[in-house]
Amino acid sequence: MKNIIFDFGNVLVKWQPEKVYSEHFGDEAKAWWFMRHVCDLDWRQRIDAGERYDACIAEKSAQHPEYKEALEMYHSHWQEMLTGEMEGMREVLAELKQEPDVRIYGLTNWSMETFPAARERFGILQMIDNYVVSGAEGLVKPDARLFCVLLERYGLKAEECIFIDDNEANVRAAEALGITGIVFRGANDLRERLGMFRPVDAREVAQLERQGNWADDWSQVRICPDTNLGRIWRNHFGRGVELGRVASVTNSHIEDCRLGDNTTVEDVRLLSGYAIGRDCHLFNIGEMRYCTSKPVMAEVMNENGGRSIRLVPGMTVGDAYLWARYRDRNPLMQRFEEWSAKAAGRGTVGDGVEVRNCVTILDGIIGDGCRLEHGVIAERFLLGENVRLEYGLRLNDTVVGDNSTLARGEVGNSLIFPAHEQHHNSSFLIAALVQGQSNVASGATLGSNHNGRTPDGELSAGRGYWPGLCVSVKHSSRFASYTLMAKGDYPSELNITLPFSLINNNVTKNRLEVMPAFWWMYNMYALDRNRTKFAKRDRRTRKCQHIEFSPFAPDTAEEMLVARELLYMWTTKAYQDGGGTEVVAYGMEKSHRKTVILKPGEAYRAYEEMLVYYAMGCLHGKRMQHEGDRERRWVNVGGQLVAGKDMNLMLNDIERGTIGSWADLHKRMDDLWAAYAEQKAVHAYGVLCQLAQKKQLDESDWQQYEARYAALQQLVRDRIVESRQKDAANEFRQATFWNMEEMRNVLGE
Secondary structure (H helix, E strand, O other): OEEEEEOOEOOOEEEOHHHHHHHHHOOHHHHHHHHHHOOOHHHHHHHHOOOOHHHHHHHHHHHOHHHHHHHHHHHHOHHHHEEEEOOOHHHHHHHHHOOOOEEEEEEEOOOOOOHHHHHHHOHHHHOOOOEEEHHHHOOOOOOHHHHHHHHHHOOOOHHHEEEEEOOHHHHHHHHHOOOEEEEOOOHHHHHHHHOOOEEOOHHHHHHHHHOOOEEOOHHHEEEOOOOOHHHEEOOEEOOOEEEOOOOEEEOOEEEOEEEOOOOEEEEEOOEEOEEEOOOOEEEEEEEEEOOOOOOOEEEOOOOOOOOEEEOOOOOOHHHHHHHHHOOOOHHHHHHHHHHHHHOOOOEEEOOOOEEEEEEEEEEEEEOOOOEEEOOOEEEEEEEOOOOEEEOOOEEEEEEEOOOOEEEOOEEEOOEEOOOEEEOOOOOEEEOEEEOOOEEOOOOOEEEEEEOOOOOOOOEEEOOOOEEOOOOEEEEOEEEOOOOEEOOOEOOOOEEEOOOOOEEEEEOOOOEEEEEOOHHHHHOHHHHHHHHHHHHHOOOOOOOOOOOOOOOOOHHHHHHHHHHHHHHHHHHHHHHHOOOOOOEEEOOOEOOOOOEEEOOHHHHHHHHHHHHHHHHHHHHOOOOOOOOOOOOOOEEEEOOEEEEHHHHHHHHHHHHHOOOOOHHHHHHHHHHHHHHHHHHHHHHHHHHHHHHHOOOOOOHHHHHHHHHHHHHHHHHHHHHHHHHHHHHHHOOOOOOOOOOHHHHHHHHOO
């Protein structure tokens, strides 16, 4: 007899309070912070253990009166936090209930004030008759006593039970009692873990063969009870094939694969070594294969293999960054090797993926919602969520962050953070770390060659890197955040330390020109659009990788503070040397020619405006006091900004074993994301103190900053309108239209 015990929340039904609070606050990061620091786990578990909502909310509201409304929503909007049944789990339960040697049970952390209504609303919860609810027992998972209540009430033996929960801590608590534990990763993964696929029988083999299918060994072809064999035609099956409730499988050669529910596979000449998710469409592919016999290694950031990482399912771009970047910490590397060895197996293709009309897809891990189409060739790669590869792209040894689009070019040996755009013709990117929110123009050649006789180096670009048309950049080069490069062939290695700058290779005057704070002074519309468009284009469902989308954040603020010091130093030296108004920078280009700073005075003032705008925007009108130095070092971990002190602690915890798996690391990153909004506010206060040259701000300081912020908000609005009006008033822009009405109808107001 097999007893299978299900958790309810995020195993059978979706519980997503962050969605409700994201809408309430208008800020996803604020919602995460609220759920970790105000509506925190300990407080929620008190309600799950049977304490009344109203009493707990009243107590917490007294501690946080500014969040009284949001706290009340935890009860008044609880129905909205349950957003539906988990995909495929109703069918899994139905199949298990048909097995004569299986019994189904439930064990959930849930308040009895809301559980009866939830069970009435969701039919999937009604499919489990025997269950224990924490709110009725005064205990919550992972307390071992709650597991014992279930075992004793229904006369179960721990060694005959399997417990399924999305929370790894709860699973470990069950395993400590001798219960077999499974961390929930989706319906199809659960089917495989529970051994729910069965071999086809003789009758089913006969039907499949009548439909033009053949197999090397039919005993190696397994199906689930509801697989519709009438949708499977003219295929060759090798060993280790598992078919879920597929939509259609035709004209394909498949081996060592699991196909998820409602997935279509058509005209694939070889599909091997993959676990395919739900609602996928694979069509007209030459070869799509993942090597399961040895580790799949990707040489990211460098062509020499010195930063190679092992690609494993579930890895985020942040994980890849930590592994590739911190090569000076051998114990850390050893931990990552150990974790990844445990995660070996098939490659994964997430839910809702489309791969169509592609030549070769080898050794790739593909996240939810990705699209690969129109002649893509890719090998040894990892894609985050909602990534598009299109139109003949060549990709190798690269990790691509969420919400990115790559097409028509060649990308190799790179680590790319979320929201990267590189879809214009004939672009080339090699051996690079690009920290996202970036855009590579047509004809750009980034990192193609070098000026030394040593092997190729690396290119490192901060957030918002925008190389223009036909830009050529050599290894090794580094760029501050939001560097915009004018068209040109840059002959030497670069180290651009001034953020939001425009870089120009002035061939006529034989000098490199840098205009700091260019975006703020002359490109406000684009800066504001970047602030909003990346968030609006975020169509991810899981959002495993957290992302700071705003260009005004602690990392760019620290760069601006350093930039002001550099501008002051270089300007002072120019006047001391009698150079007049020409300000020369040092250390930005490996050459004997000059690097000239354009409009240094305006840029110095612009950086101050940007810092005030950032800081006051983070504080949201709240006057705060904080003692101690601000955090000056912020690390971009795949799109999520982590304070330097937290980064050091996390890396030490990994080396010590306190963080013992990729799942543990993701939990730590979740916790840091929850704390980020508050940390950013503290940092913003420190920036204001730095600008005021004070340790604490007084009433007069706050009044001045508030007035300044109001003026800057108006300045931003005016410059956005001004930059758009320039386009509207451009007579050449109007030249292709017969009249203004036609122009408005085509381009909009």
